Amino acid sequence: MKRPKNRLKNLENIKIAIVGGTGFEKLFKNAKWLRLGTPYGIPPPIFIGRIKGKNVAFLPRHGLNHSVPPHRVNYKANIYALYEMGVERILATNAVGAINHDFKPGDIVVPHDFVDFTKLRSTTFYDDAPVTHIDVSQPYCPEVRKLLIETAKKLGLHAWDRAVLVCTEGPRYETPAEIEMFRRLGCDIVGMTGIPEAVLARELEMCYATICYVSNMAAGIQERLTAFEVSKVSKRVLPKIEQVLIETVKALSLQRKGNCPCASTLKDARFK
Ligand code: HPA
Numbered sequence: 001m002k003r004p005k006n007r008l009k010n011l012e013n014i015k016i017a018i019v020g021g022t023g024f025e026k027l028f029k030n031a032k033w034l035r036l037g038t039p040y041g042i043p044p045p046i047f048i049g050r051i052k053g054k055n056v057a058f059l060p061r062h063g064l065n066h067s068v069p070p071h072r073v074n075y076k077a078n079i080y081a082l083y084e085m086g087v088e089r090i091l092a093t094n095a096v097g098a099i100n101h102d103f104k105p106g107d108i109v110v111p112h113d114f115v116d117f118t119k120l121r122s123t124t125f126y127d128d129a130p131v132t133h134i135d136v137s138q139p140y141c142p143e144v145r146k147l148l149i150e151t152a153k154k155l156g157l158h159a160w161d162r163a164v165l166v167c168t169e170g171p172r173y174e175t176p177a178e179i180e181m182f183r184r185l186g187c188d189i190v191g192m193t194g195i196p197e198a199v200l201a202r203e204l205e206m207c208y209a210t211i212c213y214v215s216n217m218a219a220g221i222q223e224r225l226t227a228f229e230v231s232k233v234s235k236r237v238l239p240k241i242e243q244v245l246i247e248t249v250k251a252l253s254l255q256r257k258g259n260c261p262c263a264s265t266l267k268d269a270r271f272k
Pocket of ligand 1: 225
């Protein structure tokens, strides 16, 4: 896949994007927003702002009024739009339930691996020739992960720095038996939006890592799950996540230095 050139001349300098839930557009003072079309459909409005002299895009994955459920998010349009803009690094954030009993509501987790239990999503840009098998031995960009963890620690926040995220199809929460199965498989946290976002970014050779926050203990660990509870905990934790994201953007260099596998993903992904 070749990055389209010159289509969006005035956006050349946006190398960093944040992908998250609704509400982060307030990250930027005087944010402008734009609507893009892609071969995969139209993503939600993308906000453009500045953090310490750096242009940054914010894409609310569920749309402006949180109107798109996790299984209906157009992950391909979202990621392709950022790619088209020239974005090279994505910082994502997801609300998750905790499967690991050591994790608690309000905790911050930067996963190092994932298990994909989605069912209906379009998970690749490479449906046609050339047949492309990308390597996900390090599923999240190690450099961006390290920076997210270091930044959280510098801000005095505790962040779990290793966790396996299982992504489910939703929109319902899981059953207690499903959560027990995921626990036995070695999964630590469960969410509905992490995949295929991470995979699609890697397919387009963009760096991607996510900072998750625990909004609840997963089904069967606590008695009942409500969307109200998830949003109540989110409101409490989001200012901290915002702070980590802002400070991470400040610390990220605009130039990638080749210390991660992301930028050369396609080099060894094809048979010829
Ligand atoms: N399961 C799936 N997705 C979630 C959860 C959960 O318990 N909490 C927040 N997002």
